[in-house]
Each structure stands twice: as structure tokens, then as C-alpha cells.
Amino acid sequence: YLAQVIGWRQACEDPGIPNNIHELETSLQQHQSLIEAISQSYAEVCQDGKQLLDTLQTPVSSSSMNSITAKADYSEASGHVLDVVHEVLAHQRHLEQTWHTKKVKLHQRLGLRLFQQDVKQVIDWLDSHGDGFLKKNTTIGRSLQRGKALQKSHEHFETVAQNTVTNADKLLAAADELAQTGECDPEEIYREAQELEARMASFITALERRRVTLDMTVFFYTHVHELTCWLEELQQELQSSEIADTVEGAEQLLGQFNQQRETTIEAAINTVSEGENLLEQLRVFSTEPDRINQNPDYTHIEGVLHQLNESRSQLEELWAARKMKLDLCLQLRLFERDSLEVNKMKLDLCLQLRLFERDSLEVNKKKLDLCLQLRLFERDSLEVNKMKLDLCLQLRLFERDSLEVNKMKLDLCLQL
Structure with missing residues (x-):
């Protein structure tokens, strides 16, 4: 073990670290094999030392045939063995520390190279596929079916590109960790991270802009199709001669007409x-804004808008005629009702009047009856007055005769 310590130490303290990923992976494997060999040798030393100490520290039985051996003192030998074990332990700890330091550096360098490789792969994908797809697919279609097909193709591409976007996000998150290790150059890490971030931001912006443009295209063509069908139905309906038979029906038709006209104009x-916004979108983000009028998609949308305006103008004439007819119908029904x-x-x-005339005849008849009764009453009154006068005359005569009688009576009394 002690004979190999110097070589092991030199291997662990060797400052040379490869730059190639394959060489780094090979160095890591060799470095791992080195610590395994060191650990195995150290384990053998520890095992032998323990066995030797156990033997030296175990008393020999007195019944041993070699009494001299039994009486021998191995304490000094035990101390020497312990010193050797401690020396080996110190070397082992130092080797493990230097080995771990070298391992960290190898992993950091490998992480840097893998980071750079992944960044290069992402940028290569952007150059060959991402930006290439967006540069190749610039048309938006000139029909609803084509617009939907392009929209579906773009959605599929976004699904594929999402994996690259996720990898780029992971690389940007790992850049901070690599920059803080100390082994890698922070400026180099951040420079590559900034380049990657700028490329991804530009790509994502272009990707979203393309998706928004296609969504606007599909919405526009969908509404154009619906509006065109609606205008055709309206033209047939407005040319109809249907009118209402009642005032309520005429008012209902006029109300429906006004609501229908407002809804159609709003649509x-x-x-x-939507079409004008789509034209503005194409004009703003065109790679050749000065030649935008030569873009087939742009000119097609302009033609669609022109056709819509013409259809609306024709419809306005039909609306005016239909409204006049409905107004006249309402006036006619109002006149009929009045x-x-x-x-x-x-x-x-x-x-x-007939009742009044009938009542007048009855009144006149009653009036004649009253007049007749009045004449009869007047005639009766004359007779009564005549009788009254006769009675008055008789009364006067009676009174006169009474006076003469009384006078004669007085005369007789006087004579008497």
C-alpha cells in the first residue's frame, strides 16, 4: 500500500483534465477504478493489521510447549502495527480527499462540455429544423381548407418543438449551477446561455406569431364562408314579395327586418x-414589406374584402327596396285598419241616428197627445168658467133677492 501511495497521489493530484467528452468519460471511469483499487488495498491492510493485532494481543496458554513464547512481550510490536495502521489511514484520507476533488473537477468539466454540446444541438436544431420550418412555411393559404391544413401542420410542429423548448429551459436553469461551481468560466457559461436564450426567444416569438397568424386566417375564412352563405340566403329572401295581412304582422316583419339588417351589418x-387585421399582421411581419402587394396571400385577402364590400353594397340596395315595401305595407295596413x-x-x-229618429217620433206623438189633452183641458176649463160665471150671476141675483127680502122684512117690522 505504502509503495503505491506516491503513484496514487500523483494520479489524484494530476491537474490535467481532458476537454473531449469521450476522454472525460474515460478519465472518470479510470478515476473510479483508481479509488476502487485504493479502497481494496486499504481494506486488505486494515484486515491484515486487525488480524495481526488480535494475534499479538492474545495471551499464549501456559500449557504451551514453548514457554519462552508464552512469556514474550509483544506490546512494542503491537504499538508499531498501530502506528503503521494510523499512517495508512492518514494516507487513505488524504487520497480520498484529493480523489474526490479530482472527481468533482472531472464531473464539472464533463458537465460543461455536455452543456456546450446540448446547447450546440439545440442551436443546430434551430438552424436546420426550427428556423428552417418557419422560413419555409410562410404562406397562410387562400381557402378555409388550406388554412386549417396549415394550422394543423403548425400545431404538430409546435408539439415536436416543445421538446427542444423544454431542453433549452433545462439548459438555462443548469447554466447558473455550472457558473457557480468555480471550475467553469462563468463568463463563458453566461455568454453561451445568453446566446441560447436569445435564439430561443426569437424562435418562440416567431413560432407564436405564425400560430396567431394562422388562427386569424382560419377565423377570417370561417367567418367569410358563414357570411357569404348568409348573404346569399338574404338576397333570395329580400327579393321575396311576401307581405303581411295585418298591422301586427307588418310590424313584426319590419322589426325582424331591422334586427336582421343590424345583425348582418355587424357581422x-x-x-x-378581421381581414384588415390579418393584412396588417402580414404587412408588419413580412420579410419584404416593400413588396407586400406582390404577396399572393395578401392580394387574395384584399380581393375577398373587396368582394365582401361589393356584396354588402348590393345588399344595401335590396334592403332599401325591401324596407320601402315593408313601410308601404305597414302604412297600407294602418290605413285599412283606420x-x-x-x-x-x-x-x-x-x-x-236611427234610434234618435225613432225616439223623436215617439216624443212627437207624446207631444201631440199632450197638446190634445191640453186642448181638451182648455175646453173643459172654458165650460167650467162659464158655469162659474152662471153661478156667480145666480149668486148675485140671490144676494139681491135676499137684500129685498130683508128690506121687506125690516119694513114689516117697522110697520109692526
Whole structure:
């Protein structure tokens, strides 16, 4: 053991650390084999020393045939053995410490090289696949079906790219640990980490921008398809000659028409706004903004918006004609209702007039009866007055005769 200590120490204290990953892995295996050999030799020394001490410290039986051996004192030998064991233990501790230090350095250097290798792999993937995919796939499609296909393809690519994004996040988290070990150059670690972070941030931004653009495209084409179908149905409906038979029906049709028109205009405005936002998205993030008008997707969307505006203009004319028809229908139904009410009032007045005329005949008849009765009463009154006058005359005559009788009576009395 002591004969190999110097060689072991030199191997553990050797400052030379490889830079190649394969050489580092080989050095770690050799370093592990070294500590295993040291530990095995140390274990053998300890076992032999323990057995020797046990033998030296065990008294010999007095019945032994060699009495001189029995009386021998091995205390000095035991002390020497202990000193040797302690010396070996001191060497072992120093070797383990230096071996562990060398092992840490090898692992740190291997970690640095693996970090650099992983960073290079991520950047190589970005160069060959990530950025290449985004540069290759710049179209957004000129139909709903194509837009959905591109959207699905992009979602699949995002799923694949997520593994690289996760690895990059782990590498960035490991960069701080490597920079704090002391074995690696912190500036070198942070420089590579910053480069990786910048590349990943640029890639993720472009990836999200592409996804947002495709989502906007699918939404726009979906709404264009729905709006186009709706406008075609409206054109057929607005050309219909259907009118209501009642005021309530006319008012209901007019209310439905106004609501339908407001809803359609709102949907058209929103769809056109989506298209304009999509054009702005393409214009802002175009690699050749000066030649954006030559982009087939851009010009196609402009054509779709122009067609939508034309369809809306045609629809406005149909709306105006339909609204005029509905307004006239409502006015006609109101006039008919008012006419019916006037006729009803006229009939009521005629009926009241007939009743009044009938009542007037009865009143006149009663009036004639009263006049007749009055004439009879007046005639009777004249007769009564005549009788009254006759009676008055008779009374006057009676009174006169009574006066003459009384006078004669007085004369007779006087004569008497």
C-alpha cells in the first residue's frame, strides 16, 4: 500500500483534465477504478493489521510447549502495527480527499462540455429544423381548407418543438449551477446561455406569431364562408314579395327586418375588420414589406374584402327596396285598419241616428197627445168658467133677492 501511495497521489493530484467528452468519460471511469483499487488495498491492510493485532494481543496458554513464547512481550510490536495502521489511514484520507476533488473537477468539466454540446444541438436544431420550418412555411393559404391544413401542420410542429423548448429551459436553469461551481468560466457559461436564450426567444416569438397568424386566417375564412352563405340566403329572401295581412304582422316583419339588417351589418363589419387585421399582421411581419402587394396571400385577402364590400353594397340596395315595401305595407295596413274603424264609427253613428229618429217620433206623438189633452183641458176649463160665471150671476141675483127680502122684512117690522 505504502509503495503505491506516491503513484496514487500523483494520479489524484494530476491537474490535467481532458476537454473531449469521450476522454472525460474515460478519465472518470479510470478515476473510479483508481479509488476502487485504493479502497481494496486499504481494506486488505486494515484486515491484515486487525488480524495481526488480535494475534499479538492474545495471551499464549501456559500449557504451551514453548514457554519462552508464552512469556514474550509483544506490546512494542503491537504499538508499531498501530502506528503503521494510523499512517495508512492518514494516507487513505488524504487520497480520498484529493480523489474526490479530482472527481468533482472531472464531473464539472464533463458537465460543461455536455452543456456546450446540448446547447450546440439545440442551436443546430434551430438552424436546420426550427428556423428552417418557419422560413419555409410562410404562406397562410387562400381557402378555409388550406388554412386549417396549415394550422394543423403548425400545431404538430409546435408539439415536436416543445421538446427542444423544454431542453433549452433545462439548459438555462443548469447554466447558473455550472457558473457557480468555480471550475467553469462563468463568463463563458453566461455568454453561451445568453446566446441560447436569445435564439430561443426569437424562435418562440416567431413560432407564436405564425400560430396567431394562422388562427386569424382560419377565423377570417370561417367567418367569410358563414357570411357569404348568409348573404346569399338574404338576397333570395329580400327579393321575396311576401307581405303581411295585418298591422301586427307588418310590424313584426319590419322589426325582424331591422334586427336582421343590424345583425348582418355587424357581422360584415367584424369580418372585414378581421381581414384588415390579418393584412396588417402580414404587412408588419413580412420579410419584404416593400413588396407586400406582390404577396399572393395578401392580394387574395384584399380581393375577398373587396368582394365582401361589393356584396354588402348590393345588399344595401335590396334592403332599401325591401324596407320601402315593408313601410308601404305597414302604412297600407294602418290605413285599412283606420278605414275599418271609421266605417265602424259611421255605422255606430247611423244606428244612433236611427234610434234618435225613432225616439223623436215617439216624443212627437207624446207631444201631440199632450197638446190634445191640453186642448181638451182648455175646453173643459172654458165650460167650467162659464158655469162659474152662471153661478156667480145666480149668486148675485140671490144676494139681491135676499137684500129685498130683508128690506121687506125690516119694513114689516117697522110697520109692526
